[in-house]
Structures are given as C-alpha cells and as structure tokens.
Amino acid sequence: DTEVTQTPKHLVMGMTNKKSLKCEQHMGHRAMYWYKQKAKKPPELMFVYSYEKLSINESVPSRFSPECPNSSLLNLHLHALQPEDSALYLCASSQDRTGGWNEQFFGPGTRLTVL
Amino acid sequence: ELKVEQNPLFLSMQEGKNYTIYCNYSTTSDRLYWYRQDPGKSLESLFVLLSNGAVKQEGRLMASLDTKARLSTLHITAAVHDLSATYFCAVEETSGSRLTFGEGTQLTVNP
Numbered sequence: 369d370t371e372v373t374q375t376p377k378h379l380v381m382g383m384t385n386k387k388s389l390k391c392e393q394h395m396g397h398r399a400m401y402w403y404k405q406k407a408k409k410p411p412e413l414m415f416v417y418s419y420e421k422l423s424i425n426e427s428v429p430s431r432f433s434p435e436c437p438n439s440s441l442l443n444l445h446l447h448a449l450q451p452e453d454s455a456l457y458l459c460a461s462s463q464d465r466t467g468g469w470n471e472q473f474f475g476p477g478t479r480l481t482v483l
Numbered sequence: 484e485l486k487v488e489q490n491p492l493f494l495s496m497q498e499g500k501n502y503t504i505y506c507n508y509s510t511t512s513d514r515l516y517w518y519r520q521d522p523g524k525s526l527e528s529l530f531v532l533l534s535n536g537a538v539k540q541e542g543r544l545m546a547s548l549d550t551k552a553r554l555s556t557l558h559i560t561a562a563v564h565d566l567s568a569t570y571f572c573a574v575e576e577t578s579g580s581r582l583t584f585g586e587g588t589q590l591t592v593n594p
Contacts, residue, residue: 399580410571410584411526424581458525462580469514469533470580474526 371395372475374459380481383449389478391442391459399464400442401472402434405456417442418464449482456480485510487574489585496562496592504588506555506572513550514575516582517557519568526571530557562592 372393381387399418403411416424417436433445442459456477462470486509496502513534518526530539532548532555539546545558555572569589573582
C-alpha cells in the first residue's frame with residue numbers, strides 16, 4: 369500500500385469551531401508532515417513528526433495543534449481559526465533515514481474554508 | 484538557509500514543442516525531487532534524483548541533476564496537453580528530511 373489518506377476532503381468551519389484533520393499511512397514510514405498550501409504557491413511546512421515525536425514546528429500559531437497517536441496516524445486539531453487560514457492542508461509521510469534520502473509521499477489534501 | 488529558485492514561473496507552450504524548466508538551489512545537496520500538481524489536487528512524485536549526473540526519464544519528461552552547479556533541469560519533449568500542470572522541484576537538506584520547494588512552474592500546453 370503506497371497511499372496516504374486524508375479526511376475530510378473538504379471542511380467549512382466558523383471561527384469559533386473546533387475541528388480535526390486526519391491523516392493515515394500504512395507504508396511503515398516513521399516521519400509524517402503537515403503542510404499548508406495557498407493557491408498558486410508551494411507547500412509550506414508546518415510540523416514534522418519523527419518516530420511519533422514532534423521534531424519540527426515551523427512557528428505555527430497555537431490555534432493549530434498536531435497530534436501523532438501512533439506511527440500510522442497524524443491529526444491536526446483546529447480551533448479559533450481565521451479566514452486567512454483557508455487553504456489546502458496536505459499530509460505527507462516518508463522513511464526517516466538519518467543521513468539518507470527521504471522521498472515524501474503526499475495525501476490528497478483537505479480543502480479548508482474558514483468563514 | 485536553503486533557497487530554491489525555479490524558472491520560468493509561467494510557461495505557455497505549443498503542443499509538439501520542447502522546453503526546459505530550471506531549478507537552482509543555494510547550498511550543497513544531492514537529493515532533489517520533482518513533483519507535479521494538477522489544479523485542486525495533491526502533489527504527485529515524478530522523479531527522485533540522488534547523485535551528481537543522475538538522469539531519470541518517464542515518457543516525455545526527463546530530469547537531471549548537477550550537484551556541482553546546484554542545478555536540476557526538467558526537460559519536456561514534444562509537449563502534449565496532458566502535461567499541463569504545475570511542476571515543483573524540492574531539495575532535501577542533508578541534515579534532515581526537510582524539503583525546500585521552489586515556487587513552481589505553471590505549464591500550459593496549447594493545442
């Protein structure tokens with residue numbers, strides 16, 4: 369299985385709502401990533417989990433809260449978002465070869481709209 | 484800080500023509516990836532380039548890597564409409580698995 373899955377595909381939420389994005393992979397990868405992508409821009413890295421531990425947080429606002437319950441699952445909890453947070457949220461996974469290469473495989477994304 | 488520059492950012496081609504997209508990066512790395520993104524979709528992995536002089540080909544696309552020049556190219560041969568998409572190069576830092584993306588090249592192939 370070479371697939372990364374994400375749910376939901378689309379999400380519309382108000383600024384006072386709490387919601388979660390989910391990501392799953394069954395490739396035995398030990399690194400998982402959250403990216404935010406605005407239209408016509410490259411993906412921006414938000415968080416990296418390595419062996420279920422948060423290894424990179426790109427100074428993301430606290431209204432985004434990542435969680436890695438196990439090596440196959442990655443969640444992104446959303447609370448009190450702003451309209452400018454509307455974007456495509458991409459999850460990716462890779463092997464975590466120290467000193468080696470790590471091709472990232474991307475999920476289909478969640479299109480988030482904040483009203 | 485690793486910087487990755489792609490050019491051109493926009494490319495409009497006629498079907499059947501050839502063209503090259505360039506990806507320059509600022510620090511030493513021998514791990515470079517090319518991705519394709521269709522509108523509203525996710526990123527699809529095209530090529531993984533892991534050494535100086537690496538060349539990979541798939542259909543009408545060929546990618547190469549020159550680590551000494553810190554340059555990768557994505558060459559399109561005899562373009563067809565189905566190749567219309569945005570193409571990103573991404574460089575992996577040798578210190579970890581972080582990817583730095585170029586700004587992307589939006590390719591339109593016209594009949």
